[in-house]
Amino acid sequence: MLLAAGLSLVGAAAALAQPALTGRVISAVGAGDPLLPAVAALVVVLVAGAVLNAVQSYVLQRTGEGVVLTTRRTVADRLLRLPVAEYDRRRTGDLMSRVGADTTLLRATVTSGVVEVVGSAVVGVGALVAMVLVDVWLLLVTVAAVAVGMTVVVLSSRRIRALSRRAQEEVGAMTAAVERALSAVRTIRASGATAREVRAVGASAERAYRAGVSVARVEAFVAPAGSIAVQGAFLAVLGLGGYRVATGSIAVADLVAFILYLFLLVMPLGQAISAWTQLQTGLGALARIQEVLVLDPERDDVAEVGGATTAPRRPADGVPLLELDDVSFAYPDGTQVLRGVSLSVPAGSRVALVGPSGAGKSTVLxxxxxxxxxxxxxIRWAGTDVRELPRAALRAQLGYVEQEAPVLAGTVRENLLLAAPDAGDDELWAVLADVGLTAVVQRSARGLDVPVGDEGVLLSGGERQRLAIARSLLSRPALLLLDEPTASLDARNENLLRETLAAAAADRALLVVAHRLSTVLDSDQIVVLDGGRVVARGTHAELVETSPLYRELATAQLLV
Incomplete structure (x- = not known):
């Protein structure tokens, strides 16, 4: 930016020299003096000015791209580090719009002439000084005409920032509508809702269009107002200047120089109008970007309490690996999910959470x-309050498989390496064999590099589930958290997975959420949740005898 401003100042000096040199050429012609020195000087100044403008344009364009790059990196970094609760409150498409469309407007702000205004201001001031020296009366006419136009421009452009922000918000809403439709396109097609979704996206696009037109309407009014002021000043100077030349008050060469200086004054005014308008648009986009940047990222609690810096893999004798002590949780809207939940997971044990839907099982994980x-x-890990442990260190000891079993777009290899980037091919094939995915990967000649499609669409539901489990096993966690691990598996693969989990439990603990009780019959402890509370705990045989709710669930699944 400083380099561009410096080039703008040098270019301003070259521009200011051109009218004076042009007047010298005209005077030389009238006096019969040699033309070559004056013409050569004018040509040199013209060429130098053109080269400076080209270099300055490149510097500005590169700077604009740099601003966009830095801003996108900063915004993306913050978006990926926000607390999970923020993602629950916001629409993914709108957040994506802030990284894409909003940051693009910042480039236009940088390259639209904001920096050039520095040099233009010098040109304008220099032109005014030169015009005073040529003829004060012509200057007064010029200033009067331009002042009227500038007043109209400033008053009109006040609305641009607010309108531009609204337009960007509508673009974000439209992006969110498209993202919503594309993420569930198969469900939409199967439900016969394609036309309705097309209309919904179209309506959102229409709102973005109307907001954009509102900005265009104000911008369209600003430009003619400035143009009328400039043209009025030019016509007034021609009329009055012609009269003063006719009366002998000024020479023709002075009038030509004054008109050239007028053009030099007009140029920065035009740039200022354009830059001001673009700046208002950029500030509207910047406000939306700032909304994300002011959000606090997820922080490690240990930074606040000054506790331990590592999470032990195994606790001391007699201490559970994981312990929940009277844990309660409510969403910000006041919805109570858990009420005084207490449970423990000893190292190397298998603990299951069961209960009706909405009991709070997934919330525990x-x-x-x-x-x-x-x-x-x-919540304690190996006897230490988790708030005294860095989240990254704690999560390194946990393997987490969500209920929806998300698979990232890319290949099988890329998905497996997500949590264990240094794993070798032998380890990858071994963990695939553990979850029964070897044959699936071998169907393609590309092997581990076979693509899985966007969100794993090229895999079946059960294959996605097993790939997610394999990914977690590969990181060798001390505690494996599984949310409905067999929800998408058939009976054959469920048995295979049960054998895998039994083997995995030999050197790690398991905390499993399950609706399908057959998955957790052999757990060391089954905890029954209902209404956010622990209502029973024990083995399968014990709970069948002592817990009416568990007995009801087991009977419904023909396990009693």
């Missing part, structure tokens, strides 16, 4: 991962 702050109670 989310709290263990630190996705949400506790409303009450304590």
């Amino acid at each position: 989310a709290l263990v991962e630190g996705f949400y702050p506790l409303t009450g109670g304590t």
Whole structure:
């Protein structure tokens, strides 16, 4: 930016020299003096000015791209580090729009002439000084005409920032509508809702269009107002200047020089109008970007309490690996999910969470991962409050497989290496064999590099589930958190997975959420949740005898 401003100043000096040199050429012609020196000087100044403008344009364009790059990196970094609760409150498409469309407007702000205004201001001031020296009366006419136009421009452009921000918000809403439709396109097609979704996206695009037209309407009014002021000043100077030449008050060469200086004054005014308008648009986009940047990223609690710096893989004798002590949790809207939940997971054990839908089972896993702050109670890892451990260190000891089993776009290899980037091919094939995916990968000649499609669309539901489990096993966690691991598996693969989990439990603990009780019959402890509370705990045989709710669930699944 400083380099561009410096080039703008040098270019301003070259521009200011041109009218004076032009007047010298005209005077030389009238006096019969040699033309070559004056013409050569004018040509040199013209060429130098053109080269400076070209270099300055490149510097500005490169700077604009740099601003966009830095801003996109900063915004993307913040977006990926926000607390999970923020993603629950915001639409993904709108957040994507802030990284794409909003940051692009910043480039236009940088390259639209904001920096050039520095040099233009010098040109304008220099032109005014030169015009005073040529003829004061012509200057007064010029200033009067330009002042009227500039007043109209400033008053009109005040609305541009607010309108531009609204337009960007509508673009973000449209992007969110498209993202929503594309993420569920198969469901939409199967439901016969394609036409309705097309209309919904179209309506969102229409709102973005109307907001954009509102900005264009104001911008379209600003440009003619400035143009009328400039043309009025030019006509007034021609009329009055012609009269003063006719009366002998000024020479023709002085009038020509004054008109050239007028053009030099007009140029920065035009750039200022354009830069001001673009700046208002950029500030509207910047406000949306700032909305994300002011959000606090997810922080390690240990930074606040000054506790330990590592998460032990195994606890001391007699201490559970994981312990929930009177844990409560409520969403910001006041919805209570967990009420005084207490449970423990000893090292090397298998603990299952069962209960009806909405009992809070998945929330327990989310709290263990630190996705949400506790409303009450304590979670301990190997006897240490998790708030005294860095989240990254704790999560390195956890393997988490969500209920939806997300698979990232890319290849099988890329998905497996997500949590274990240094794993070798032998380890990858071994973990695929553990979850029964070897044959699936061998169907393609590309092997581990076979693509899985966007969100794993090229895999079946069960294959996505097993790939997610393989990814977690590969990182060798001390505790494996599984949310409905067999929800998408057939009976054959469920048995295979049960054998895999039994083998995995030999050197790690398991905390499993399950609706399908057959998956957790052999667990060391089954915890029954209902209404956010622990209502029973024990083995399968014990709970069938002591817990009416568990007995009801087991009977419904023909396990009693």
